[in-house]
Amino acid sequence: MPTFRLPGTARATAREGPFFNVSKRGDFNIPPRIRHYPAQVNYMDLCMPKVDVVIAPRWLIPVEPAGVVLEGHALVVSAGRILAICPAEQAKAEHPHAPWLGRPHHVLMPGLVNAHTHAAMNLLRGYADDLPLEQWLGERIWPAEQHWVNREFVRDGADLAILEMIRGGTTCFQDMYMFPDEVGAVAAERGLRAVVSMIVIEVPTAWANDVDEYLDKGLKVHDRFKDHALIKTAFGPHAPYTVSDDTVKRILTLADQTDTCIQMHVHETAQEIVDATKLHGERPLQRLEKLGALTSQLNAVHMTQLEPDEIALLAARGVHVIHCPESNMKLASGTCPVVDLLAAGVNVALGTDGAASNNDLDMFGEMRSAALLAKLSSGDASGVPAATALQMATLNGARALRLDGEIGSLMPGKSADMVCVSLAAPACQPVHNALSQIVYSATRDDVTDVWVAGKQLYGDDEFLTSNAQEVCDKANDWLQRMRQN
Numbered sequence: 028m029p030t031f032r033l034p035g036t037a038r039a040t041a042r043e044g045p046f047f048n049v050s051k052r053g054d055f056n057i058p059p060r061i062r063h064y065p066a067q068v069n070y071m072d073l074c075m076p077k078v079d080v081v082i083a084p085r086w087l088i089p090v091e092p093a094g095v096v097l098e099g100h101a102l103v104v105s106a107g108r109i110l111a112i113c114p115a116e117q118a119k120a121e122h123p124h125a126p127w128l129g130r131p132h133h134v135l136m137p138g139l140v141n142a143h144t145h146a147a148m149n150l151l152r153g154y155a156d157d158l159p160l161e162q163w164l165g166e167r168i169w170p171a172e173q174h175w176v177n178r179e180f181v182r183d184g185a186d187l188a189i190l191e192m193i194r195g196g197t198t199c200f201q202d203m204y205m206f207p208d209e210v211g212a213v214a215a216e217r218g219l220r221a222v223v224s225m226i227v228i229e230v231p232t233a234w235a236n237d238v239d240e241y242l243d244k245g246l247k248v249h250d251r252f253k254d255h256a257l258i259k260t261a262f263g264p265h266a267p268y269t270v271s272d273d274t275v276k277r278i279l280t281l282a283d284q285t286d287t288c289i290q291m292h293v294h295e296t297a298q299e300i301v302d303a304t305k306l307h308g309e310r311p312l313q314r315l316e317k318l319g320a321l322t323s324q325l326n327a328v329h330m331t332q333l334e335p336d337e338i339a340l341l342a343a344r345g346v347h348v349i350h351c352p353e354s355n356m357k358l359a360s361g362t363c364p365v366v367d368l369l370a371a372g373v374n375v376a377l378g379t380d381g382a383a384s385n386n387d388l389d390m391f392g393e394m395r396s397a398a399l400l401a402k403l404s405s406g407d408a409s410g411v412p413a414a415t416a417l418q419m420a421t422l423n424g425a426r427a428l429r430l431d432g433e434i435g436s437l438m439p440g441k442s443a444d445m446v447c448v449s450l451a452a453p454a455c456q457p458v459h460n461a462l463s464q465i466v467y468s469a470t471r472d473d474v475t476d477v478w479v480a481g482k483q484l485y486g487d488d489e490f491l492t493s494n495a496q497e498v499c500d501k502a503n504d505w506l507q508r509m510r511q512n
């Protein structure tokens with residue numbers, strides 16, 4: 028297999044490196060500032076970037092190129108980025124003194140991108156089950172949120188969600204909830220990458236009273252994180268049925284000015300379409316199209332109700348669809364036509380939705396459900412094959428969040444956001460195909476190591492940036508408080 032290498036590093040190409048040039052003939056042009064070093068200095072050592080770690084798994088699935096499984100390769104990390112992917116012997120020869128992490132029964136792959144969640148709702152896991160969306164939301168979730176949600180609730184709930192996501196191999200999530208500044212702060216503290224949404228809804232909540240206040244507070248959150256390495260922001264108008272035309276237009280303008288994405292629940296249930304058609308005389312997607320909201324900035328979440336012409340429209344506009352199969356199944360919301368969307372060229376990513384409607388943030392489960400549901404609903408066993416499901420859970424999520432230049436696949440130059448998954452368990456034996464095993468057999472419990480930007484967040488059965496006991500104790504404090512009222 029080819030050797031991948033970060034451009035501009037030693038012995039890379041004939042391109043200019045950070046400290047020296049390599050001519051087309053391959054000889055070095057030592058810059059004047061290091062020419063005076065004594066002859067015994069190894070100029071190569073001076074010029075080679077410092078290597079943080081070399082990881083040598085049994086299998087390496089880069090996701091790009093699609094479907095590739097490398098065996099006997101190693102991945103070199105330098106300054107939190109992927110420096111090279113090359114045969115393990117070559118990595119050993121080139122970096123003999125670098126820390127070496129052997130993972131002999133494991134797959135190394137990109138960290139999973141959970142493109143839609145409501146992290147703080149982890150505190151409402153199991154609070155309201157076995158109900159359709161309208162009843163679940165109107166009679167159970169919204170009243171509970173009105174009573175309980177405050178800054179402390181969001182912090183403790185998000186902390187629990189982040190713990191769960193790290194343990195399950197998720198390295199980036201896009202959130203939509205009140206107090207997004209708190210979600211961003213706790214994600215940053217734990218070292219997890221996140222896109223937090225500046226939520227907007229036309230009803231008062233503990234976060235804001237009206238649209239002006241939602242937008243004002245949201246923009247302050249954007250300013251706070253705009254230069255942060257791990258935390259980004261997006262606009263989060265809740266749904267077409269909870270935001271007015273005027274509010275959508277204001278958000279479109281602000282999203283352009285701040286160069287941010289917009290995530291919105293759209294066409295989640297059949298009832299949403301019936302109600303909208305009665306009220307506006309048109310389907311929500313038609314309304315959003317008239318408002319100019321169907322663009323490549325939009326992450327349309329759910330999309331269980333789609334006509335063929337709407338699929339063509341989404342493809343033409345470059346809208347990203349965030350598919351949440353388990354939430355859709357649990358609330359009996361409907362089925363997103365993923366096979367048709369992919370065939371039309373629409374980027375489809377995966378999200379878990381909140382733990383109150385799933386009831387977990389398990390992206391391994393979501394990958395598997397997405398693949399199986401697509402086959403069942405399309406009547407085509409080849410619909411959403413394993414490689415596609417893995418791409419939806421990684422690179423497609425990164426594309427939707429406009430982070431694919433940074434994460435989503437293992438490529439030299441990208442951030443070292445990645446996970447190791449052990450296939451040693453009996454349930455994963457024998458390994459005919461490591462990629463199939465990841466999607467159809469492995470679970471999140473098989474994740475052994477998690478890194479974000481080269482920093483290890485989980486390893487040796489331990490959380491390295493969270494105190495798991497403390498986080499779970501706080502969640503149980505909330506349970507007691509909620510039971511007493």
Ligand SMILES: [Zn+2]
Pocket residue numbers: 143144145292328380381
């Ligand atoms: Zn949602």
